[in-house]
Amino acid sequence: MQDECAPARCGDSGMEIRFPFWLKGRQPDYCGYPGFGLSCPKSNRTEFELQLPVKSLTKDILIPVSVKVSIQEINYASQVMKISAVNASCLPKELVGMNSSVFQFEISEEDLSPYTLFNCSPIYTKKHPDLGNEVACLRDHDYRVVGFPSLYGISDLPLSSCIKMYDISNFPLEVFNGLSEYSSNETFVHWSRPSCASCEAEGKYCKLKNNDTSQEIQCFDIPKQPQQPGHKGATLGLLLVVMVGIVSGMFIFKRKKEDQRKSEIFLEDHKPFRITSFSYADIKRITNQFKEKLGEGSYGRVYKGKLPNEITVAVKLLNNFRGNAEEFISQVKRIGTINHVNVICLVGYCADGNRRALVYEFMQNDSLQKIVASENQIHSLGCKKWQEIAIGIAKGIEHIQKGSNRRILHLDTKPQNILLDENYNPKITDIGLAKLSSKELDLVSIIASQGMTDYVAPEVLSSNFHNASDKSDVYSFGMLLFDMAGRKKRYHAEAGDSSQVYFPEWMYNHLNMEEDASTQINGDRNSNVDKKLIITGLWCTQWYPEDRPSMNIVVQMLERENMPIMPPNPFLP
């Protein structure tokens, strides 16, 4: 007999709908949790009515109002759904008009940061593109709507060309900050009740206990798909073949492929969502009591771990962190929304008591530093891959810079922070960690103690990070390109670690010398790829930030077939 509560879909390609959600009109209401009924107005589109208790303007009463939203995705494990306004209208506009106290659909406190919306003249956003979060879909030709987290201390902001509109404390931050990958017309809402996360973590589903009036839930095994007739025999045959015939090498290969596929699906599932929260006990279980240490950096130790669904992860236990759990979680969630092939995927975090940890996707091939240090490995990768790695890193940085309205600067771009996956695709890690670290204000001295000052732009070093901008990340990337072209190693070997010669100046002089004797100096490295990396690096490391290209131009320089032209040499007498 067919299970009437079996997972359903709107149309053939709609998302899977299962507990706590249920499909109105097609399933009985006990298939879901009260308030989680969905509908399918059109095939493949899944809709939900958010019930909002709205405060009446005249009387002190709450009036129920509903906003119809379209559901883009549901992540059952992290209990999050991505919603957008129906008919591509402006979600913030609909929500702003309603001074609701809470969503009927629960939103956890940690996501509700107080905000103020301002109506500003277009001059404001031109003058201060980085200050505040413009709500793009509320823009009109003669005004812009800009949101500021209240913790900014609004009285200190240059808001003379703005008029205050609303204080908002009850909508998630994402509605207003318009993260660029998700236009401001989309947002995430999540539910904390019913909590099926523990069932999901065990690889099970959950449902209402038989006595559904108590609204208690229970875990149950995911029902197996009914087998087609003839499948049994085939499975038995396959088993026999596996037992008798398959050599262990093939088995391992298949396992690896399968793991990789599972991993890809899992990460794909996680990327556009909020990341999972783990308790410290979870972290201990995941890392098998911190059994396998992968390494240690300035922020703490990194351990290999396995999630309950067998996905391998790297868990970074943070030594030093600043702020309380709320600040930590909100910064972590900002980092977690960055979704790009060249940026490491943050799977989860732990903020349990005074313990803090970050859970990342696991990278099989360690860091770029290991390769830069070994000439043999560079040769075995080949110059095409080498160039692709440089382009990948540049695209990752470009995305980090563009991908958030409140810009995230990396400020720690160096070969140690570029990890490589099984195909040697680069992924930038440690993004935004400076902000989580209690050492932030003294980052310069940490960097200096690590001997990493090479990568930090002069304006950052001289102002202890106060003058940092996107162009400071461009500078660090330029230095990394010199590393990749093998020139930093040569500089340190020739000029010595205590050299007073500014590295880009040394590079200009050497490039001219190398031009004269390029074949012997480059040995069997590909001189053209190296030259392209160096010239691009020289552009990126111009002394004045405004003379450096934007990351977008840097990507083009590296991708184009033609050799970029040399930047003017500022060190000529």
Ligand SMILES: Nc1ncnc2c1ncn2[C@@H]1O[C@H](COP(=O)(O)OP(=O)(O)OP(=O)(O)O)[C@@H](O)[C@H]1O
């Ligand atoms: N996601 C990951 N997958 C696999 N290994 C990792 C991962 N993250 C870190 N590691 C390993 O842990 C080591 C330490 O990493 P970590 O990021 O803490 O320090 P670092 O980048 O080397 O130094 P710093 O923190 O000073 O920048 C790395 O060299 C790498 O070998």
